[in-house]
Amino acid sequence: MQAKAIESRSGGQRLVGPIDLTLDGQGATVVMGPNGAGKTTLLQLLHGTARLSAGEIEWACSTEKARHHQAFVFQRPVMLRRTVLENLIYPLRLRGVSKAEARKDAEEWANRVGLEPLLGRAAPVLSGGEQQKLALARALICKPKLLFLDEPCAALDGRATREIEAILQSAKSTGTRLILSTHDLGQARRLADDVLFLLGGRLQEAGPANVFFNLPETAEAQAFLRGDIVE
Numbered sequence: 001m002q003a004k005a006i007e008s009r010s011g012g013q014r015l016v017g018p019i020d021l022t023l024d025g026q027g028a029t030v031v032m033g034p035n036g037a038g039k040t041t042l043l044q045l046l047h048g049t050a051r052l053s054a055g056e057i058e059w060a061c062s063t064e065k066a067r068h069h070q071a072f073v074f075q076r077p078v079m080l081r082r083t084v085l086e087n088l089i090y091p092l093r094l095r096g097v098s099k100a101e102a103r104k105d106a107e108e109w110a111n112r113v114g115l116e117p118l119l120g121r122a123a124p125v126l127s128g129g130e131q132q133k134l135a136l137a138r139a140l141i142c143k144p145k146l147l148f149l150d151e152p153c154a155a156l157d158g159r160a161t162r163e164i165e166a167i168l169q170s171a172k173s174t175g176t177r178l179i180l181s182t183h184d185l186g187q188a189r190r191l192a193d194d195v196l197f198l199l200g201g202r203l204q205e206a207g208p209a210n211v212f213f214n215l216p217e218t219a220e221a222q223a224f225l226r227g228d229i230v231e
């Protein structure tokens with residue numbers, strides 16, 4: 001994927017950009033930066049759920065086909081007000097998978113993320129961590145090539161975060177490319193292969209995670225990593 005001079009503007013104000021970005025290969029790209037830096041907006045621009053005010057995004061295949069192989073997980077899980085099983089079956093049925101096959105996959109994924117005992121439970125009554133695991137399983141069940149995650153663990157405790165990270169590591173190892181925003185430096189260190197550091201809507205630093213964490217180039221990134229307040 002190549003993003004060329006992409007921008008998001010609102011009411012004459014530039015929220016994000018211009019940003020040039022190339023994403024390829026495998027692994028996890030972690031998007032970091034202070035509140036309002038533009039992390040959510042950048043993920044949405046790349047996924048096509050926010051409109052580009054300028055610039056363009058080129059995929060290796062057609063944009064339509066690329067979107068078909070993508071999924072997005074939000075900070076607050078979005079789900080159907082139906083059972084866990086129905087939530088898992090739904091995206092597969094939308095893609096034309098038979099009922100029997102969809103059910104089999106749903107049970108397998110519920111098992112993988114530890115939700116098998118809850119298959120018959122209504123999704124809205126699940127705990128926050130269970131809901132996020134369901135949202136993740138529902139995103140991964142269609143085997144996306146690219147998975148966007150916007151602060152997926154922001155509202156979760158340590159145990160749920162660990163479980164979500166284990167699912168993400170496993171998705172990564174089976175070839176799903178991850179792009180994830182987080183405020184949690186520890187999570188970024190655990191998951192990132194590459195880092196995008198945003199500040200004021202601009203890409204302040206971009207590169208391999210070990211370089212970013214050990215030798216950040218800019219004073220702003222150094223301050224951010226020290227835990228100072230950066231605006």
Ligand SMILES: Nc1ncnc2c1ncn2[C@@H]1O[C@H](COP(=O)(O)OP(=O)(O)OP(=O)(O)O)[C@@H](O)[C@H]1O
Pocket residue numbers: 010015033034035036037038039040041042
């Ligand atoms: N639809 C919108 N209309 C106007 N301004 C917006 C809109 N969406 C976002 N913004 C502004 O764009 C900037 C970037 O917001 P964004 O949510 O992308 O940042 P973020 O880095 O994800 O922040 P946070 O860490 O607080 O979630 C902010 O100043 C925000 O107020």
